[in-house]
Amino acid sequence: MRNLIRFLIQNSYFLLFLLLEIISVILIFSYNNYQRVKFLNSSTYIAGSVYELNNSVVNYFQLKNINNELARENAYLRNQLQEQLLSQIGKRETKDTITGQKFVFTTAKVINNSVNKQYNYLTINKGSLHGIKPDMGIINARGIVGVISRVSPHYSVGLSVLNKRWSVSSMIKKNGYYGSLSWNGVDPNTGLLNGIPIHASVSIGDTIVSSGYSAIFPKGIMVGTIKDFSIESGANYYDIEVELSTNFKSINYIDIVENLMQEEIKKLETQNNND
Amino acid sequence: MIKELGKYALIFWVLVLLQVLVLNNVQLSGYINPYLYVLFILLLPFETPRYLVLLLAFVLGLSVDLFSNTPGIHSSASVFMAFLRPFVIDLISAREVMDKAVSPRISQMGFGWFFRYSLILIICHHIFLFYIEVFTFSGVLHTLLRSLLSSAFSIILVVISQFIVFRN
Numbered sequence: 001m002r003n004l005i006r007f008l009i010q011n012s013y014f015l016l017f018l019l020l021e022i023i024s025v026i027l028i029f030s031y032n033n034y035q036r037v038k039f040l041n042s043s044t045y046i047a048g049s050v051y052e053l054n055n056s057v058v059n060y061f062q063l064k065n066i067n068n069e070l071a072r073e074n075a076y077l078r079n080q081l082q083e084q085l086l087s088q089i090g091k092r093e094t095k096d097t098i099t100g101q102k103f104v105f106t107t108a109k110v111i112n113n114s115v116n117k118q119y120n121y122l123t124i125n126k127g128s129l130h131g132i133k134p135d136m137g138i139i140n141a142r143g144i145v146g147v148i149s150r151v152s153p154h155y156s157v158g159l160s161v162l163n164k165r166w167s168v169s170s171m172i173k174k175n176g177y178y179g180s181l182s183w184n185g186v187d188p189n190t191g192l193l194n195g196i197p198i199h200a201s202v203s204i205g206d207t208i209v210s211s212g213y214s215a216i217f218p219k220g221i222m223v224g225t226i227k228d229f230s231i232e233s234g235a236n237y238y239d240i241e242v243e244l245s246t247n248f249k250s251i252n253y254i255d256i257v258e259n260l261m262q263e264e265i266k267k268l269e270t271q272n273n274n275d
Numbered sequence: 276m277i278k279e280l281g282k283y284a285l286i287f288w289v290l291v292l293l294q295v296l297v298l299n300n301v302q303l304s305g306y307i308n309p310y311l312y313v314l315f316i317l318l319l320p321f322e323t324p325r326y327l328v329l330l331l332a333f334v335l336g337l338s339v340d341l342f343s344n345t346p347g348i349h350s351s352a353s354v355f356m357a358f359l360r361p362f363v364i365d366l367i368s369a370r371e372v373m374d375k376a377v378s379p380r381i382s383q384m385g386f387g388w389f390f391r392y393s394l395i396l397i398i399c400h401h402i403f404l405f406y407i408e409v410f411t412f413s414g415v416l417h418t419l420l421r422s423l424l425s426s427a428f429s430i431i432l433v434v435i436s437q438f439i440v441f442r443n
Contacts, residue, residue, distance in 0.1 A: 027347030
């Protein structure tokens, strides 16, 4: 016993080092289990308010850029309105009953964002008090941005497309072949689309949009355009590089998408898994 | 003594805020990112108990983690760096110099000593940090390149900070 105590005292420095490293590693690994480390992320009140304060100062210098983005968004919305009005004439009823999906959009502001890590996140200035829930989609006028992962009463945190823990189901607009779009962790303007079979016709410049299969995003939200593609010998699928349409380095205002039918779809699909 | 405590507490918070609000947004060619907050560990006086350096490094790393959604990553890297600190100091300094020196500053230890000291510790910290962040050995060289370039950037900032802020 005395030897044990002497050993502990002699090596106390190394043991403390080991203890702190073990705590850190536990934190790293428990982070994968969503929700568990609630107190350690930027949706907490302290971090959220520091970022909000900083954002209000920094925003002042970006007013010109923000104006441009908003003008672009206006144009985009006006176009959409036109399309929707056109499509509603005559077939309003059938459209809703066929797809069965209804989406609600909430506008919010990004108060913190990164593009230079392997796992990039956004902090958003709306939270559960505004009706934000995990698994809602995030888009802006240019295209897909990410998905909400955690919420606190006033803030929420989302994974952006530039996060290796997440991929988004997307398809080639012209022929409907779908695959999953992920990020390789290198270039914040480029994503990788996997799972397009080699018999599909693909060309540089083709538009990639969301497929709507994940029940997070509506079908047809812009993702990007094909920048380059190749086939590895023996592979059945293309390796497609996608130029992302969203400029992740300047995101200010975003829309959070709620799919009102998401729970119903999920419930049905989990029943399927149990069969 | 109290005055010293206050000074280090101030350095701590200024560095954490500088890191998360300014430096985390600095991107040279997309992914080179300086981590200046480790300067706090570099500057602690020589007489600081070793266990205290470890604990402070842990809290420092955790504060940066809190703001960047990376629990455990910065804290493990800065604890690792704090652990190496006494060994690096022993390795690069002559005993007679150490007896009268109080804290690791250019004014007390000379430029060459300070440069070697921060070079070794910052490179160790950055390599540890980038590998634990990626957590895979695919693209080993790419990660190594990222960590070395970022280290160079951080070291330049550390040295400049010594000439601008910590002159006396």
